[in-house]
């Protein structure tokens with residue numbers, strides 16, 4: 087067994103962006119944090135040491151964690167947080183996965199600055215299913231607030247109103263040369279003419295889907311969410327928080343500087359941070375200090391849904407002999423989940439006229455427990471959660487109408503949906519227009535799923551399944567439910583434990599757009615959740 091060993095020190099670090107400085111929570115003093123490298127099949131041991139005054143937990147986003155839910159990381163779902171001064175060793179084996187994923191804090195809004203790339207190389211001697219690029223680079227997209235992000239979210243929780251949007255986007259930690267306040271001019275990717283580069287693009291932003299583009303260069307998409315896809319070329323990719331996309335760029339110019347740009351895609355009339363982050367693709371030998379020679383590009387406008395769709399609809403599983411798409415064909419649980427916003431009474435809220443914004447799935451606003459669900463499940467602690475998460479919304483209505491029926495209050499609850507080991511599941515995720523139709527990047531822990539269908543309007547259970555792709559649908563861990571539409575996903579519940587599913591727009595998670603699946607142990611020898619490690623943090 088090969089062991090990859092890492093120590094992550096959670097420490098404060100003073101950083102300056104947009105002409106102002108603040109202390110941020112980081113790993114090892116880096117923003118973005120260090121890249122973790124491992125190979126398929128490795129046993130990974132990562133010791134996280136908490137030196138800050140906040141509770142911390144880290145999630146290895148997209149790692150299946152087969153039978154090792156204790157290492158998954160979401161606070162109060164699979165573990166109690168690591169308290170100040172404490173540490174915890176995340177111990178897991180990477181089974182059947184290779185590609186780009188990322189790690190991030192999974193408690194309140196700490197992931198704004200606590201995140202980094204997780205690169206899983208294929209087993210030694212196993213090639214990529216596409217020509218090996220000459221070089222590889224990690225490109226992490228994120229958001230920057232001038233003020234303290236924990237203060238921003240705590241204020242929003244108290245007031246019941248939406249929090250402030252970020253002040254800038256960042257590419258590998260920097261807004262880029264367009265910002266008058268950045269001295270170094272942002273991230274620079276140096277390239278040699280004629281060489282190929284695989285960019286491992288990660289969206290670690292809290293609340294915004296992003297377009298990503300490089301002036302004068304095409305992007306060949308080869309992988310999303312650590313699963314290979316049929317390669318295709320595009321000018322622009324769209325990437326939601328929680329998603330990763332590998333693209334290959336050929337440096338087919340002789341010299342020059344080319345703008346790399348990231349800006350929001352948000353098909354809804356709501357406030358977003360509209361600042362385009364930029365970086366530079368820099369050919370070797372080109373003089374550094376002449377900004378006028380950079381070839382610029384503009385990303386699509388914020389509401390360019392056709393651009394996003396043409397990219398998203400091109401994604402197909404590679405589905406080769408070596409990497410088959412094992413799409414569940416027969417379904418044990420057919421679920422219909424509404425995802426969206428709502429309003430609930432809030433007599434204690436200081437603003438918002440006695441009401442607050444909430445979010446829900448099937449009208450259930452998820453309430454975080456105070457003991458981790460996985461612990462309660464494993465030790466049989468009663469009263470922490472109930473297993474009555476509804477398979478359908480309480481009543482049907484025109485989900486995409488922006489003037490919904492009057493009775494749209496949600497119920498609070500810590501409800502899970504229970505599955506038997508190896509059950510097959512289909513979930514139709516239907517966006518609702520309550521308050522506003524909005525994209526929701528839904529992330530499922532513990533599994534990859536296949537996106538078998540997608541549409542605009544209300545899902546029709548009679549006609550829509552006829553158009554499902556059950557042959558080579560894209561396989562991912564995070565899918566964006568389109569504004570005013572739906573997606574259908576399928577997965578195989580072959581991983582015992584408790585698995586979080588939530589909107590990866592952090593504000594929607596905060597408001598309650600989350601639930602969990604509980605998968606029982608199977609009867610076979612390797613079909614049960616392993617016992618918790620000795621150093622599992624206590625609440």
Ligand code: C2O
Pocket residue numbers: 145147160190192328529531586588590
């Ligand atoms: Cu990347 Cu539960 O999150």
